[in-house]
Amino acid sequence: MIIKLQERSHRESFVLCLPQVVGKDEFLANARVRPGTYAADVFERLYTGIFDRSIELKHDYREYFAVEYATFAEYLRKRLLWSSDVIRDVNREYSKSTQIVYFKPAQSFLDHEYGPALLRKLLKSGRAK
């Protein structure tokens, strides 16, 4: 599940609730880019942006905040100050997700309605197909 957030800074960001972790090869295959091309470079950077440069909320909660906040929803509310609608949607995915990634893209091609659709396609894992 992909949830688009409108940040106070007016930048768009995404919450990516991933049932399985998607490998880089699979991600690039989903993007249908040929290795060694400029397109592959762009999508590799997108992959790194999601999996290496973004915060994984389930891990963050379990490692650092589970003592302080009794539930994941409380963590999202108090720590991230998200709205109750977003929290409800994310919390529903908690048990089904291996990772919940809070992704703030640097790529402008993810703006507007196109962004979630593209991410959904890229983050499809083999087992989920």
Next chain:
Amino acid sequence: MGTIGVRSMTVPEALEKISKALGILAHQTSAENLGGLFSKNRLTEDLLLPLFKIALESPSLRNVNQDRQNFPGIDLADDGARLAVQVTTDASAGKITETLKTFFANDLPSRYDRLVIFHLTDRPPRYTVATKAKWRRVRARGRRFRFDPTRDVITTTSLFRTVQGLPHGEIYKLSDVLAQSIIGERFIDVSQHLKTQSRRQLESEKKWGKYIPDIFIETRETKNLARSFLHPTLFVHRTLESLRRINIPGCNRFLTRSGLPPLPAIRLQPRTRFQNLDAALATADELLAEVQQVSEPLKRYEKFRFKDPPPGPITKQHRPFYDANFYLLPDWGWGLGHSLADIAQELNAARARVFILTGRAGQGKTNFVCDLVENFLWRHEIPCAYTTGRRISAIHAPELADVINKLIFQDQVSSFSEAAGLLAEHASRSNKPFVLIIDGLNEHHRISEFAVQLEQFIEAMLEYPHLKVLLTCRSEFFRQRFGRLTSGPIGSHVFVLEANEQHLEDEAYEEMLAGYFKFFGIAKDRISDQVMESLKRDILLLRFFCEAYGSRGKVGTYRQPWIAAIYRDQIFQIYLEKKLGTADAFLQRITGGVNPIDPKGELIAVLESVLQHMLSTWRFTDVPSSVVPTTLRPALYALLDEELILRQDVPASDSVFTAGTDTINFTFDEFRDFLLAQYMVHRVFATDRGLFDEYVARSDPKESQTVEGIKRFMFYASRRPSNESFWQFYRGHSWYRDVYDVEVFNIDVGLLRVEDQETVRDALRAGGPRAQAFSRDLAIRWHPIHCPVLNLDLLLSIIIAGDDKVFDELVVSTFKRGYHNEGYSCRAFCEFVAKEVIPKFDPTRGDGHDALFKFLVLLLPVDAMADLNSESGLVLRQLLEQHPDYAVSLLRRSLQYAPTRHRAFVWRLLATASGVATDPELVAEATLERERSAALDSVLHGEVSRFLEKAGAHISLQAQ
């Protein structure tokens, strides 16, 4: 500070003490007294951990149950020495087999090479040869782990043999630890003392309504930094993870391709958790130095301007890439610089020994601290003590260190050095710092004396490892009174943070308001939306408001009035009455007497003495307490109690040979200004006109803030019908005019006069910034019933009758989008109409929305694009869709207004409205407009022509 005492013991005596202690421990264990005097956790943490650290040469040994409740298989571990210890009272072979199974099931041989099983018994357990051989055969593939029961199963007896072989210094250390903890020589249960103290203080804060858990809204950044300060072992690791997410390699690729030097690399530590507090702090030190190294070269990119030459020599080979991308440098430098600055802040907070949170009154510092204690420190089992400036001032002791001793240990320790030693040892054992929290430094009654004491205390405290102090203080007091803490020898250990996070989401503001209302018993359905909005933006006002109108602490028959608007003078009046009542109850308690004629008379007399002194000296702080007559001393103390209205202070002495005198200040500055204004009107003006003139003629830039406050509250007072004679006099005064433009909108609408309407109308006609300011204030007062005198209708009457110049000034320039204009911009207005008004609007009801829609039409040209699209245009299209008849009538009426700026937009909208183009009357009007605009306004001419083309198409279609 000195050490805990002079040693006079010999080594044999020390060994005897250790032997005795181990004997007692074994005896108590065999008697199965564990659950009584020593719980398993206490036993491992307090008694055995320091013992094993020395005896097993594992300086980083820690209680793993602190990492995770019921850690499987082991109790203590030293990741560096790769040693694990299980403490047990069960000496059976089955227990050892079971422990080994759990150890392997949890892959612990990958972390530890040796497992020691410590039996709490003095008799060596006996196992069969076969069993011991079976244990010896236990191996993990590819691991160095070995279990040798002869070496690894130990008892108190074998432990003592190990102790005997230790260096003398280590034997003395062990003797001290065991003598205090097991034998009972001056055993101080630090953990219990801290729990009791902090719980008591927190309960007191709750009882007095200073901590209201329901209203606490986290300020994310402040709490984040506090976490790093309070729990470095956990949160430096998180900072390390954040640092790892920053794309420095990517940045370096970009710089290299541009031909610019790469940033220095940061050596990121391995991902394992820190073994102890010292390791976390050492990492924080190293990382901070490296982050600063990376941040330094970024500054030149942050400041880079496009016209600047390249920030370094660019070779021919790199030139094309540089030329194509150099414009990214400032944003890139700024973004990366800020990310690294956040990391550096967290590391600085972790390293600091003193964390000072400052902020204006009413920003929620006490709530923040209480929440921190209850939901962070206690839950993470971080040793802490929590007190307040006021509480400290109530304890008489020559030094702050003595006060802290009394508060925490209740005189059970003889000196601060002993207390600090115990706390440092306790902190070291729990691998978390000990944190002393002092909330509200400024609430200490003798603030100057306290500032000096605090400085000395912190200097002494810094000599002990792992002791930290968290302080809160009102910003203005901090700079004046405690500023020295940030300089000198202490300065480098101090982290100061100004709490200024007030930009909460709407939902968070609503939660906070709901919490306040619940706690104080405010009926939300008896408050207007306007009041709700005002309260969300001003927490101090919210507190005054709730105390004034809430049912908490009032008689059972109290019914909250309907509150349509916020009037500060009214709120302060009610607050004063309430607080005088509380102070009077206190006065009766301390004097044992009741004054039946004028119960609050003495309290008011004290206030009058203070106010009179302030005015006569024209100094509004530090009134010497001697100005209050001795006979009124009990009343003064009643007012000082809990600092309801006044607080006591001590100014700094000019010389070491002069003693400071007790002084009095008002607790809240704004409340003081209210009382000064009341005194000026009801005491000075009423009795001595000459003196009044003298006061209002005074001008001292140092006191300008107070004077502004007095002017404001005198303005409110002058508008009360009961003060008519004062108003007649004061309305011509410059003080009245100084605040008129702003404050006329802050008084009860029932107190407005026709004269106000005339004043504002004249100002609008005169134009300029004053007219623009009035335009903004009138525009948001759109409802003619709630705002019958100064409202949007008044503004419309000027604009509609004015020319394009007036229109441009009062509409286009005034409501255009801009950071200075948030809340008053055309955009905000349109959003309000689209979301709040149109969905509920019924044109048949005539409920006062007409002015609002008229104004919406006038906003059409504001922030409009060249293609005539604008925010207002979108909202009017929505209105046209939902209420076409009303919208068309509204647009047609607007064509009669004198200004022309909006007309092109109106014709564009009319052209889209169905059926309108066939109206012969409108077609005739359009024909005239086309002729008039032909030479004057090409845009208008184009739009009206388009309307007529559409009308022509309709007519020809009809003709066919």
